[in-house]
Amino acid sequence: MNVQKLTQKGGPKPVHVQIRDVILDQIRSGVLRPGDRLPSEVEIADRFGVSRMTANKSILALVQDGWLVREKGRGTFVASSPGIVEGQVCRVVVPVDSIGAIGDVYFGTLYWTLQERLQEKSVRIDLRPFHSAPLGESGEAPPAGYIVIDPPESSLPLFADLRLGGRPVVLLGCSWNYPGLSFVDSDNLLGGLMAANHLADLGHRELMFLGGCPSDSNTRERLRGFRIALRARGIDLPERRVVIMDEAWGIDPGTEALLESVLLGPGRPTAVFAAGPKIAFALLGIVHRLGLRCPEDISIVAYDDPDFIRLAYPPMTTVRQPLNQMAFLAADILLEALRLGSTDSRRHILEPEFVLRGTTTVAPSS
Template identity: 40%
Template structure:
């Protein structure tokens, strides 16, 4: 009979997780439960490997990962010890995404869907569980210090909910929003730069009357895109238009529909529009066709984002492409890597301009 050790029974292998991750989680549990207290020595690698039914190489890989995380410390010639620092965080077991939308809708939406699916794939490659919580009614009992929380496009007025999640979670990162007073590290696209690329492109085609139409003005991305538009117009000696914002994108915002149509037929009709969202661009295209305004002969459009359904419309849409997958992967790496990221740290990824057929030189 094998001797009983604090390490517990041999591991049950899982096809969904690498064995070294299972070893790491077992050791983390023992530290969390106080079986091995701060400063206490762990058994040697041969004993850990034998007790858990794994190879010494697998045990070594798990231990090195916990040393890198600050959970364990190694003393040359003496062995492996639990870190003395009470602030040393345990490694993550799971990641939850909290999107600024109902979860069922978020998976279907282009922007949220790409971020969520990219997070899910990245977590899977790291052996981490991933789930999505309802931002309005989050299940706080799913959050503990082995959980990383990703706040996706989180609205400023929901900071109370965000702080409740952060108080329970091991680590927090914001993704797809840039609020100056957020106390958590943030990964976002450079929306000011993206707006600048759109205006630079349109101005280079000879357009001087360039309007801005967005959606959801309380959103940080919308505010940054408006700021970038306004600054770039002024730098070129062009007069910015008053911004128009849709509050709904299901075709029921008749008030904004009317304002856009008034804009297109008014005393100063734009020859180009910077549409600060993909659905905004679709709505403008529909309204323009209703007025027999031809794209791009009479009106050029640059849209933010390029969902797959853009391939179904004519003319092909010129877009500002955000590196959404890279943003999501970067957010996860911050959760995994950074122990104490600087307060208010913001990592901004550069978007790119993709020129298609919806923009053309201004018609004389």
């Protein structure tokens, strides 16, 4: 086993991670082959010029990740199928409580698809909400890797640190352009463009954007795409017609009162882009309650296409995200990172689909 005598202490990665990476490179390049015996921890510590404890930490990480196996009385060997351990645990982190995530249309679809894909490779999921420390409880073995669904921007430095510690991290359902972190998302900007162009093609000039979670990358990109398309068509979207609530789970009472005054007032919008399915469903209920007709008086385009929104009356026109494809791709990126021992970033943005149904029609004549 050829090793480097010196490592960069104080560099971007801890010394034990640097040693781990050197050994990994030799496994991946074929210098160390399945079944090869590694030098003892004392020999590794001497060759790298580190303590035995540091060498032990590097070896334990490789054993835990499935690259090495230890045989009592014989030593440490390269695993026969390096990189994937049966029963290995990956952590899925969500911004809501765990039970709520499983039952939610958006998070639940992503979670169950992730579970299906990872279980095919005998990898187990540990589901945690953000308010539970992603590093786990004191003394708890860290997971092999992380898939983080729709994280707040403020959490990204934490997950970047986990990546530097040798744990692959994949962000899912967001497109934060943070150095070193992989992500998989749908093209939210394109979705906003699709909604705006469809409504403009129908002759709508008085439009409104209704969204939730102002700090969310998805909301920002959907609004940005909506504005870009309208501006290109010479259509103004005044700030008073942009309403972004704190949450995306429906319409809060204050916003409901605002919408009532806007929809019944002079110069009301003739079309609304609702940047979430629950928001769109609640908006449709308000329209009906006010005695307005959809789509004759108000056209609505929703972002996302869960089953319940297809059962609305009239059936909802939507921009559909490829949620299952997104989750499968995120799982495959994580599995490949585990197999290769890599934390290199990969970024994928998938195209949404416009689904025309019954909540949009030509703009009413003035």
